[in-house]
Amino acid sequence: MATVPLISEQQATGKVKDIFDDIKRTFNLPFVPNLFRAMANHPAYLESSWSRFKVIMGPGTLDPRTKEFLALAVSTVNNCQYCIHAHTAGLRRMGVSDEELLEALAVVDLFMGINKFLDGLRVESDLT
Amino acid sequence: MATVPLISEQQATGKVKDIFDDIKRTFNLPFVPNLFRAMANHPAYLESSWSRFKVIMGPGTLDPRTKEFLALAVSTVNNCQYCIHAHTAGLRRMGVSDEELLEALAVVDLFMGINKFLDGLRVESDLT
Amino acid sequence: MATVPLISEQQATGKVKDIFDDIKRTFNLPFVPNLFRAMANHPAYLESSWSRFKVIMGPGTLDPRTKEFLALAVSTVNNCQYCIHAHTAGLRRMGVSDEELLEALAVVDLFMGINKFLDGLRVESDLT
Amino acid sequence: MATVPLISEQQATGKVKDIFDDIKRTFNLPFVPNLFRAMANHPAYLESSWSRFKVIMGPGTLDPRTKEFLALAVSTVNNCQYCIHAHTAGLRRMGVSDEELLEALAVVDLFMGINKFLDGLRVESDLT
Amino acid sequence: MATVPLISEQQATGKVKDIFDDIKRTFNLPFVPNLFRAMANHPAYLESSWSRFKVIMGPGTLDPRTKEFLALAVSTVNNCQYCIHAHTAGLRRMGVSDEELLEALAVVDLFMGINKFLDGLRVESDLT
Amino acid sequence: MATVPLISEQQATGKVKDIFDDIKRTFNLPFVPNLFRAMANHPAYLESSWSRFKVIMGPGTLDPRTKEFLALAVSTVNNCQYCIHAHTAGLRRMGVSDEELLEALAVVDLFMGINKFLDGLRVESDLT
Numbered sequence: 001m002a003t004v005p006l007i008s009e010q011q012a013t014g015k016v017k018d019i020f021d022d023i024k025r026t027f028n029l030p031f032v033p034n035l036f037r038a039m040a041n042h043p044a045y046l047e048s049s050w051s052r053f054k055v056i057m058g059p060g061t062l063d064p065r066t067k068e069f070l071a072l073a074v075s076t077v078n079n080c081q082y083c084i085h086a087h088t089a090g091l092r093r094m095g096v097s098d099e100e101l102l103e104a105l106a107v108v109d110l111f112m113g114i115n116k117f118l119d120g121l122r123v124e125s126d127l128t
Numbered sequence: 129m130a131t132v133p134l135i136s137e138q139q140a141t142g143k144v145k146d147i148f149d150d151i152k153r154t155f156n157l158p159f160v161p162n163l164f165r166a167m168a169n170h171p172a173y174l175e176s177s178w179s180r181f182k183v184i185m186g187p188g189t190l191d192p193r194t195k196e197f198l199a200l201a202v203s204t205v206n207n208c209q210y211c212i213h214a215h216t217a218g219l220r221r222m223g224v225s226d227e228e229l230l231e232a233l234a235v236v237d238l239f240m241g242i243n244k245f246l247d248g249l250r251v252e253s254d255l256t
Numbered sequence: 257m258a259t260v261p262l263i264s265e266q267q268a269t270g271k272v273k274d275i276f277d278d279i280k281r282t283f284n285l286p287f288v289p290n291l292f293r294a295m296a297n298h299p300a301y302l303e304s305s306w307s308r309f310k311v312i313m314g315p316g317t318l319d320p321r322t323k324e325f326l327a328l329a330v331s332t333v334n335n336c337q338y339c340i341h342a343h344t345a346g347l348r349r350m351g352v353s354d355e356e357l358l359e360a361l362a363v364v365d366l367f368m369g370i371n372k373f374l375d376g377l378r379v380e381s382d383l384t
Numbered sequence: 385m386a387t388v389p390l391i392s393e394q395q396a397t398g399k400v401k402d403i404f405d406d407i408k409r410t411f412n413l414p415f416v417p418n419l420f421r422a423m424a425n426h427p428a429y430l431e432s433s434w435s436r437f438k439v440i441m442g443p444g445t446l447d448p449r450t451k452e453f454l455a456l457a458v459s460t461v462n463n464c465q466y467c468i469h470a471h472t473a474g475l476r477r478m479g480v481s482d483e484e485l486l487e488a489l490a491v492v493d494l495f496m497g498i499n500k501f502l503d504g505l506r507v508e509s510d511l512t
Numbered sequence: 513m514a515t516v517p518l519i520s521e522q523q524a525t526g527k528v529k530d531i532f533d534d535i536k537r538t539f540n541l542p543f544v545p546n547l548f549r550a551m552a553n554h555p556a557y558l559e560s561s562w563s564r565f566k567v568i569m570g571p572g573t574l575d576p577r578t579k580e581f582l583a584l585a586v587s588t589v590n591n592c593q594y595c596i597h598a599h600t601a602g603l604r605r606m607g608v609s610d611e612e613l614l615e616a617l618a619v620v621d622l623f624m625g626i627n628k629f630l631d632g633l634r635v636e637s638d639l640t
Numbered sequence: 641m642a643t644v645p646l647i648s649e650q651q652a653t654g655k656v657k658d659i660f661d662d663i664k665r666t667f668n669l670p671f672v673p674n675l676f677r678a679m680a681n682h683p684a685y686l687e688s689s690w691s692r693f694k695v696i697m698g699p700g701t702l703d704p705r706t707k708e709f710l711a712l713a714v715s716t717v718n719n720c721q722y723c724i725h726a727h728t729a730g731l732r733r734m735g736v737s738d739e740e741l742l743e744a745l746a747v748v749d750l751f752m753g754i755n756k757f758l759d760g761l762r763v764e765s766d767l768t
Contacts, residue, residue, distance in 0.1 A: 269482045
């Protein structure tokens with residue numbers, strides 16, 4: 001159980017209520033994810049985090065699929081169960097197959113190992 | 129300086145020499161990256177690692193650009209200087225712009241923070 | 257379940273029993289936390305770890321509340337469930353509110369992201 | 385050297401120039417830190433990140449000194465050289481002594497170890 | 513539950529079936545561990561990973577007990593529940609006692625702390 | 641440069657001087673490593689840390705070579721340059737060869753990858 005209350009949609013008023021509505025609309029979800037219900041204990045933080053979330057994950061030069069894969073990679077290295085499930089679900093909604101997911105995790109596997117092999121032996125870059 | 133010798137192309141013989149040639153051909157590089165020169169202290173490990181590297185980074189269902197972005201994300205979370213430079217260079221060769229690179233790092237920034245906000249407050253997933 | 261036995265208060269004798277009593281007295285707890293029950297498999301390690309614990313967390317120039325927040329931040333980045341619960345409980349006993357806890361986690365969120373944005377783009381410090 | 389250009393104050397125009405001015409005013413600095421010069425490659429990200437930065441680090445219920453210590457703890461666990469220097473400098477400006485800094489790092493030392501001792505032996509929390 | 517199917521021994525055919533048989537024989541196990549059942553969604557990755565696994569963990573100059581302890585240390589720092597259980601079980605099969613396991617985790621505890629104390633204060637090596 | 645003063649042997653008096661002498665004697669070194677010179681800003685912390693260091697790294701049931709390899713593995717995952725050099729030097733003094741060092745890092749490489757492959761796909765343990 002979370003160590004702070006999760007603000008429910010019923011409890012939300014004013015600015016928080018508006019943000020909750022925008023979140024459901026943006027993600028096309030029937031409920032507000034717990035992430036934002038926890039953030040709502042600090043409305044100004046929720047507001048600026050949500051507006052920045054939309055900037056980062058919204059339309060830009062990088063495609064949404066690559067962004068979702070990046071989010072999965074980061075969440076995997078951090079072993080964040082909540083985010084691994086959320087971004088796997090996001091990738092599945094974009095049509096990502098078992099094969100593609102496996103290949104993505106194989107890349108994570110590969111470079112996790114190489115990163116530490118290099119650092120543990122203090123191998124210097126050829127490029128710098 | 130590395131804590132083990134980096135095997136030079138001049139020192140390489142037999143199987144190691146063949147792998148070094150394949151590495152230069154595969155990456156279209158005039159030299160063998162230090163990663164593989166360090167691995168060459170243990171030829172069987174070099175051989176199986178290189179053959180697996182080609183399986184993971186070679187043709188499959190996931191496109192090479194997404195794989196390179198995944199490699200950059202992993203290397204960034206691990207703060208591996210060698211790999212960050214290598215994969216940034218790889219992405220640049222694929223034509224990735226400053227804007228795309230910025231957007232990718234913004235996604236890393238975003239989820240590094242969200243991962244820990246969620247875990248630090250023990251917020252449970254809505255999905256499981 | 258732990259992969260080593262947790263030494264119970266009934267099993268504890270001699271030096272371990274004395275340390276267990278001191279732990280309960282110091283934390284004003286009716287039981288010995290599992291951390292120390294696990295350490296008690298190696299009495300000399302328990303003894304030196306507990307005596308160092310009291311030095312670090314005991315009276316000094318830094319106030320106990322800041323120390324507890326530091327402990328929560330470290331445990332959050334490591335995603336250690338045991339310690340997150342323990343230090344959140346510790347902060348609650350010191351009267352820390354939901355708002356303060358949220359603000360602390362927002363700071364963790366902020367710098368987790370900034371740390372990796374900077375390292376992933378190899379941005380150098382202005383100060384060094 | 386950074387892998388993206390660092391936008392200089394001379395290059396900054398419009399919204400980015402206004403944010404750069406606000407950053408210098410807020411931190412009372414004669415220059416714009418490289419962090420924000422890197423972010424300026426993506427103006428909307430800079431804008432939303434800076435406005436959120438001010439919400440998180442600005443006035444609230446948690447005091448600025450605790451926030452700065454939290455930032456140092458996070459940056460230490462991530463081993464982000466840029467941020468360790470920045471937050472140590474921030475703490476020094478607040479009058480933090482060598483003794484307090486040592487005590488803070490001793491707390492980081494203590495719980496880094498305890499976190500992993502507990503997880504490595506799968507010791508469960510007494511509290512949950 | 514895993515986010516990809518775990519290929520069962522019944523489903524396995526051809527190359528995957530042969531590898532599954534080799535895995536059971538090598539580990540002297542009556543079942544195929546879930547790790548390899550997940551990898552089997554991508555047969556070429558399973559094949560090259562398994563063949564490299566045998567090179568790294570097979571006979572060499574470093575004894576199997578040290579390798580198993582190294583695997584436990586890595587899995588502990590990463591807090592990978594699956595691997596902590598697997599390598600603790602592996603060490604137990606080699607006759608490792610509670611005392612030895614405690615001492616190993618004490619070493620992990622010690623250097624987790626020292627690593628971050630040093631980096632958080634930017635203490636430079638005497639040796640380089 | 642370290643962010644706190646490193647106490648020199650000339651500056652050390654009383655208890656700190658005694659500990660510095662014991663450190664040089666224990667490691668058979670002509671100088672006091674910077675780690676302990678930094679800790680000496682907080683004499684009680686230095687004292688309890690050094691006495692615990694000797695308990696953990698001193699004679700026990702686990703051999704010194706395995707402990708040194710564990711220390712290297714932890715320092716590698718944390719990418720602590722100071723400690724990687726110190727423990728590699730320690731292993732070299734024990735006669736560890738390039739081949740053994742390579743094999744140790746290959747094990748780190750292997751399980752760094754497997755840890756994250758498993759966690760990123762939420763693969764559950766067969767053993768629990």
